[in-house]
Amino acid sequence: MKDKAVYVRSTGASPYRFNDEHPFSPLRVELAETLLEASGALPSESVLKADTALDEQLALIHRPDYIEAVRGLSQPVPPASAAGLARRFGLDSEDTPYFTGMHEAASAIVGGSIAAADAVLSGRALHAYHMGGGLHHAFPGHGSGFCVYNDAAIAIAAMRRKHGARVLYIDTDVHHGDGVQYAFYEDPDVFTYSIHETGKYLFPGTGFTHEKGIDKGFGACCNVPVQPYTEDESWLECFTETVTRIARAFKPDLIVSQHGCDAHAFDPLSHVHCSMRIYLEMPRLIRQLAHELCDGRWVALGGGGYDPWRVVPRAWSLVWLVMSGHPLASRLQEPQGGLSLLPQAWLELWQPQAPVALPLHWLDDTSAWSPMPRRAEITLQNRRTWELSAQDY
Template sequence: MTARAAFIHHAGEAGYKFNDSHPFNPKRLELATDLLRKCGALDDACRLRPKAADDALLSLIHRSDYIEHVKSLSADRPAPSYIAAAERYGLTTEDTPFFPGMHTAASLIAGGSVLAAELVMSGRAEHAYHMAGGLHHAFPDRGSGFCVYNDAAVAIADIRRRYGARVLYIDTDVHHGDGVQWAFYADPDVFTYSIHETGKYLFPGTGFVHEKGVGEGFGRSVNVPVEPYTEDDSWLETFRETVEKAAAAFKPDIVISQHGCDAHAFDPLSHIHCSMAIYREMPAVIHDLAHRYAGGRWVAVGGGGYDIWRVVPRAWSLVWLEMTGHPIAQALNASDLPLPAEWRGRWAPESPVQLPDTWLDDVSAWTPIPRRTEIEAVNRKTKAIAVQDL
């Protein structure tokens, strides 16, 4: 196992919780980290606690008036004037309502991604993983899509400022990585890549193939919107070919990847029909790209994922297992393996659904998708258009 991988985690990040009924549930962090512990893959020596990002860091992406309002709306009883202005800042929607302690938790998450990027760029770690990060929908002046501060964008802006690094950002969340894309849309030294369900049907309604950057940043944005009910083979074919061409064309100094795991068939908020196979394969592809094109420098963050019992723990654990070269990740290339019985026994009494027995899914019993041939044909056309300007 690589000794130079850092795992960034702080218990305070679990405070990023909108309300008890909101789909963005921080319990998924506990489930995933416990799975890593139960399979002996998380050494305490690799774990580092981040500090909250201060206003200077947050201001690399976010407007000062927005930060001020996030802070004020984080009080137990915000002043009426701030509540009245909350809608303007995107913090009264069903998706992203303000909540007590919001700034403290969100700035801690931003600080975690900044620390991960700094560790890698400074050479103190070859790889770094910040599972709580990946809040890719936040904008400079407003929250959106469960995201208050855009931690990945803040981290990218920080290492651009401090190191002048050329950054390849790879977003595998089922929702388009809009906030990161627009933050660097004119920057020729930040390449944003996103594979996601087409915005024709899914939030945030962006991420089409014609979104390729502007000015000096033209060609530095690649979007690969796939069709609803895309399955493993088509998703992976599309991903491998396009992300490889993006990395080869750009030749980054560092790869920062977002690992939202909501393209799984079990996820309640999307229409993609993939299995755990893509979450075993995508980190391996990204790991290889980081070593071939970026001197091994790789930062991974979390993201979406709303089947918190069956999908998120396995998918997010697989990122770390790949990052550290753990034997489980290597063995899964050949066959499936059982999940630790201790982990299943610990969480089964709480889970509202039956927990999986194995790392991967048995898809043989899944209902076939009737439009498979048509879906695959559309995805191949999209793939070709997405990379034609590289």
């Protein structure tokens, strides 16, 4: 196996854009990629271009009538039945409205995640990162939560079929990874783990501790729903204590992780109050577990994150810095490492277009942040939650 990481780029994915006002924008990937390039961290030899997924691959998770509906709604002039189709298949909401070219762009995203997983399990790479992936809310017969096709679930299903791999799926998006969870809710060989803001207050309203799988899959599912206004220390305690136990108990052949970065305090679509620190520490732990348990086989995907200027570029870049073993990832661990400056060239490129002042450093200086009220109570509630979630592992 080659001891290297590959960065997967989905050719044809950039048109995945619902409308100009929608928070899910391909600009997020461009901002992060240019940050890596300006940092000298994304050499051309690390980039792998992926093909678009075929309908037969989409059908590993999605129903044929849904795929056909997505294809029809993607036309410049949709069929006369478009309104009914969109309503039936969950593509008429403010969150997930159909758009021209939807099928082609979503299929390209799926192709990228399949390519990443196959590169690792075929031995062509040790790790693989598909920043444009992680659309974890789509279901077999309907779109949801900005997601049309569930690339994470399809890639896992493809690897189960081709390689027979036992897969640990780790979802760190602030929104519960419902689509992936329910795709494998009966499968004992795919463990789905999600840490997220509790569904009591946040979309999609699922992901509680009692959701553990059914039938043969019972026990191969773990949810850690944290309280609103959770901060770094409590989030990382919950994550470290639970995911470490679960990974060691499950003993996967492959780890697939989703790195939505919307648990940051600046994100407008959640209530969690973490800093950039968790987006350095979580991939570090995942990488460590991959080397400990499955010979390093690790696939990382992007996901949510809706502060595209101050949060997403740094958070998604950190995943690659950790994955590729870039020296900057180690430097950021040092006592003053968080003060490492972002590349001036990147700031000069994007600040004229940004509606906010871009951050100057890789990590946040949280000393200037006001502490959250009820910090001790939130920490205690979260501790009780993770203890309940992990009690069987």
